[in-house]
Amino acid sequence: MATIAAEPVPTKKSRSRKALKQTNSSSNEANILASVISQPSPTQNAPPLEDSAGKENHESLSQPQSAKKTKKAGTKAKQQQQPQNQSVEKELQEMQEKLQQLRIEKEQTEELLKAREETLKMKEEELETRGKEQEKLQTELKKLQKMKEFKPTMTFPIVQSLREKELEKKDKKKKGCPQIKRPSPPYILWCKDQWNEIKKANPEAEFKETSIILGTKWKMVSAEEKKPYEEKYQAEKEAYLMQRKQEESANLKKEENEMMKIHKQEALQLLKKKEKTDNIIKKMKENCQKKKKILDPNKPKKPASSFLLFSKEARKNLLEERLGINNSTLNALISVKWKELSEVDKQTWNEKAAEANEAYKKELEEYNKSAAMKEENKNNPQQ
The missing domain is CATH 1.10.30.10 (High mobility group box domain)
Incomplete structure (x- = not known):
């Protein structure tokens, strides 16, 4: 019996015993194993024992290895966290530096704006003073105009440039004007x-x-x-x-x-222009008077249009309705009423105007015939 039990035992027996001690197996399991070893068994049943022993050994060895791995992973995570924390701190420092730079730039821009505002105020004050001086000059000119009774066409600039003033000073120095100290x-x-x-x-x-x-x-x-x-x-x-x-x-x-x-020069020019215009107006008036004299009073006058005929009647009615009305408002009301008339009402006024026009044509023909007869009699008085 002892020889049969010794044959299936594997070479890694020492390791299997150590692993079994660590697992703390119970007394019942030990008895079962002793009975299995004592009984005769074929050679085919031996390998499962080796497999079970190997598995137990693998489990016993895997436990310390897993603990080591967890420790290594923890150290690696700590090592990875350290550069991350350092990078975050660097970013914070950079952000703080940028904020400080922005604050400095903001203060500089505010100072520049204040300086610009002050310069603008100074310029505005200078313009106001110059405007006051120009107003004084204009008042003096108006006084001169009233005294001499003429209107100059000359326009003065609002602000005299600084260069012009400097040039005037240089000219005075060149001329030899004695400057007062x-x-x-x-x-x-x-x-x-x-x-x-x-x-x-x-x-x-x-x-x-x-x-x-x-x-x-x-x-x-x-x-x-x-x-x-x-x-x-x-x-x-x-x-x-x-x-x-x-x-x-x-x-x-x-x-x-x-x-x-x-x-004075401008006034003379204006007087010359005025004389020319007066002469032209006189000639125009003389020509108009000559034409009026030539016109025959017996000549028939042109008839009024439909609107004028309507306006005569509308004017009478409006003057009776509204006493003390202005001509401008009266004309406006007449034009509004004419626009509000229907086509039928307008046609009646158009017919009246057409009748007056036909009568005018007949009168003109008779007048022209009589005028022609008079001219013939003037040319041939013996007949």
């Missing part, structure tokens, strides 16, 4: 007196150093010492203002004389 304040007058003394005391001192020394000395000067310089400044200022007024008045007179010359 503004009076120097008392501090500068005092500096002129003290300059040579300070230069002698400090010959190596530069302009800045000398000016600093003068400023400190001026602060130490008493009010009594400053009085003569202040009086001199006031006297020069008064003389300067007087000269400015005289020059301004002289310039205004020159401008007025030039404007008067221009206006």
